[in-house]
Amino acid sequence: MASKIWLSSPHMGGTEQSYVNNAFDTNWIAPLGPHVNGFESDLESYLDTDCNVAALSSGTAALHLGLILLNVGHGDEVICQSKTFSASANPIVYQGATPIFVDSERDTWNICPEQLEIAIKDRISKGKKPKAIIAVHLYGMPYKVKDIQAISKKYDIPVLEDSAEALGSTYHSDKCGTFGEIAILSFNGNKIITTSGGGALVAKSLKIKEKAVFLATQARDKAVEYLHSSIGYNYRLSNVLAGIGRGQMEVLDDHVKARRRVYEFYKESFKDIKELTFLDEPDGFFSNRWLSCMVTPSEEIREGIRLSLEKENIETRPLWKPMHQQPVFKDYPHYLNGVSDELFEKGLCLPSGSNLTDDELHRVATAIKTYFRA
C-alpha cells in the first residue's frame, strides 16, 4: 500500500525543538513563562497593527472568552456563520446563549451580507437584538470584511472574527485576525502553524487582553490569598507549547507560499476537467489556502472521487457540513439561501499540507484524472 497522504499534517520548521529544550533547561514547564510572552509578541509583530494577543490553550477557548468579553450571557442571541467547523458555534451554547445561523455567499463561501442583514432585522423585529456576529474566514479565504463591518456598524453589533483557518491571509493587505472587535486564532495540529494544540485571542486594547488573561488564569484577584470575585477558566497556553509556536512563526510565510503552491498545482492539473471548479480570490483578497477545495457537479461524483482516492490511501473530506444541518444545532433559527447546502453536497477538500512532496501531489492528481477517464 502506498504511504498515507493526509489532508493537512503538522510541519515543523526545525527550530521548534530548541525552544522546547530551552523551556526544559530553564524549568519553565508551566502555563506561563518567557515563550508565552515571546510568542505573543511574535504574533503581534506579524499581525502588523495595534493589537494585543493573549496566547490560550485552544481556538475554542479563545472564542469562549471572546463571547464573555463581548458580554454574551444566558438568553442572548449570537449570529454565527453556518458554514464552519462546530467550534465556532459551541461556545455560544457554553454561555447559555442561542446561536442564529446565517448562510454563505458564493464569492468567498463565507457569511452572506444580505442574509446577515435579513437575520438581524428579523431578530430585532422578534424582540431581541443579537449580541455578536461570528464571521469565519473559511479555508483561509477572507470573508467580505468591508460589507460585514458596515452591517456591524449600522446595527452596532460587534464582530467576533474566527480567523482559526486564516493566519497569513490578508484583505486589501491587512492581516486576517485584525478585523473583529475581538479575533481568534488556532494552532491545532491541522492548522497552518501548530503548537500541537493552542490558540490566541486578538484584542484591540491592552485592557481587553489583560481581562482575557485574567479569565484564562482562574480569575485570581490581586491579593496574597486566593481571592475570586468572578468565575475563571484554565485556558492559558503552556510555555512548552508556546516554544513550538515561536519556532513555527519563523516558517509561517513559507507555509503560506507552500499551501498556495498546492492550490495552484491542483488548479493547473485539472484545468481540462470541466466538471471541477475552484474558488478564485476576489480583487484584494489573499488566501493562505489552508485547504485546497474543489467543487464537483454532484454529490455522487464528489463521493466517487472521495472513495477512489481513499482506495489510494489519500485522505480527502467533504466541505464543512453546515451547522444548520447538524443534529445538535438543527432546531436553532437559521437564515438560508441554499449556498452552504450546495457546497456541502458538491465540494471536496484535497490534501493541502505545506509538507506535501511533488510525488504526493502527482499521486493525488493522477488518481483524480483516472477517476474522470474511467
Ligand SMILES: *Cc1c(COP(=O)(O)O)cnc(C)c1O
Ligand atoms: C480549528 C477551528 C476552530 C477551533 O480551534 P481549536 O484550536 O481546534 O480549538 C475554530 N473555528 C474554526 C473555523 C476552526 O477551523
